[in-house]
Amino acid sequence: MNTSDYVKIPKSFYEREDVVKIARELLGKYLFTSIDGILTGGKIVETEAYNGRTDKASHAYKKRTNRTEVMYQNGGIAYVYLCYGIHHLFNIVTNRSGLADAVLVRAVEPIFGIDRMVERYGGVRTKVSNGPGKLSKALGINTGLNGTDLSGDKIFIATHIKEKSPKIAVDTRIGVDYAEEDALLPWRFYVEENGWVSKQRTPVK
DNA sequence: TCTAAGATGGGT
DNA sequence: CCCATCTTAGAA
Numbered sequence: 055m056n057t058s059d060y061v062k063i064p065k066s067f068y069e070r071e072d073v074v075k076i077a078r079e080l081l082g083k084y085l086f087t088s089i090d091g092i093l094t095g096g097k098i099v100e101t102e103a104y105n106g107r108t109d110k111a112s113h114a115y116k117k118r119t120n121r122t123e124v125m126y127q128n129g130g131i132a133y134v135y136l137c138y139g140i141h142h143l144f145n146i147v148t149n150r151s152g153l154a155d156a157v158l159v160r161a162v163e164p165i166f167g168i169d170r171m172v173e174r175y176g177g178v179r180t181k182v183s184n185g186p187g188k189l190s191k192a193l194g195i196n197t198g199l200n201g202t203d204l205s206g207d208k209i210f211i212a213t214h215i216k217e218k219s220p221k222i223a224v225d226t227r228i229g230v231d232y233a234e235e236d237a238l239l240p241w242r243f244y245v246e247e248n249g250w251v252s253k254q255r256t257p258v259k
Numbered sequence: 260t261c262t263a264a265g266a267t268g269g270g271t
Numbered sequence: 272c273c274c275a276t277c278t279t280a281g282a283a
Contacts, residue, residue: 102266111266121279139277141267158266187267229266252267 055166060084060212065205068129073148073155077103078243080146082220084212085162089194092170096162096183096193098211100244100251102227104145106154111233114154124201125154132209134190134200141187142196146204146211160186160228160242162193163250185252221246228253 063083070076078101086095106114106125113135114122124133125147133145133156149155162183164171171192175182183189190196195209202209225242244251 104266113266117280119280135266136278138265138267138275139279140275143266145266160266185268227266232265 059215061215062205062210062212065130068146068148068204069150070129071149073105073157074103074241076146076148077101077157077241078222079219080157080159080211081222081243081245082217084165084214085159085189085193085209086166086212087193087195087209088207092167092194094164094167094171094193096164096166096171096189096250097245098159098161099163099248100159100161100242102158102160102243103241104156104158106149106156108236109233109239110236111227111230111239112154112156114156118154122154125156127151127201129155130204132195132199132202132204134195134197134202136197137187142190143186144190144193144195158186159189161244161250161252162189163248164192181250184250220248 080098080101083098084095085098104112106112114125128151129148131147133147137143145156145158147156171182172179175192182192204210223244223246224240227242230237
C-alpha cells in the first residue's frame, strides 16, 4: 500500500447538511481501522442514510436517549451500536450537533490486511465484510469505539487520489419495515456490479 | 422490575 | 423459511 495515495477526509465533509448526499459520496472511499496495531481497510461499496429528525427508521427519531446521544454530537464521529444482541453496526455521524443524522456503512470490499480480517472472522475464508455486522467484525469495530473521532488514526476514511467515483445504484433500505412510509425512501446506495454488496434485490424505479 | 423488539447473519 | 441472542427503551 502506498499511503501517499490516500488522503483522509476532512471533518468538513461530515459536517454538511445533506446526509443522503453524503451517503452517496462515501461509496468508493476507503474505510480504515488501526486497532491493536493492526491496519485493515476496504472500499466502501454500500451505505444507507438516516435522517434524525424526519425519518422513522432512525434510532434518533423523536428519541434522545443514552444510546442515541453520540448521534446528536457534531458530525465526523463513529456511532457504533449492538444489534440483535450480537452484531456491532458502524455508522458515521453527520451534520451539526443536535441534528442526529448518520450514515450506516453496510459493506466494504477488503483491500488491506485481508488475512487479518479473515482471522478476526474466525479464520473462515469467506465473504467477511458484505454486511454491516460482518464488516465491523472483520475491521475490529465494536461498541467500545462508539464516539470515536474519525479525524484520528483509529478509524478513518480516505479517498484514493487517482480514483474516480464509481457507478452507483439506488434502492430502499434493508430491514426497516417498521418505519412505515419512510421504509420506501430511496436512501440505500451501492456500487453497481460489485460482488461485496450485502443484498442484491430487483432495483426499484 | 418486566417485556417486546430489533438498521443481522447463518443455517435449513 | 427459521431462529439464536441480549441490549435497550419504554411501560408498569
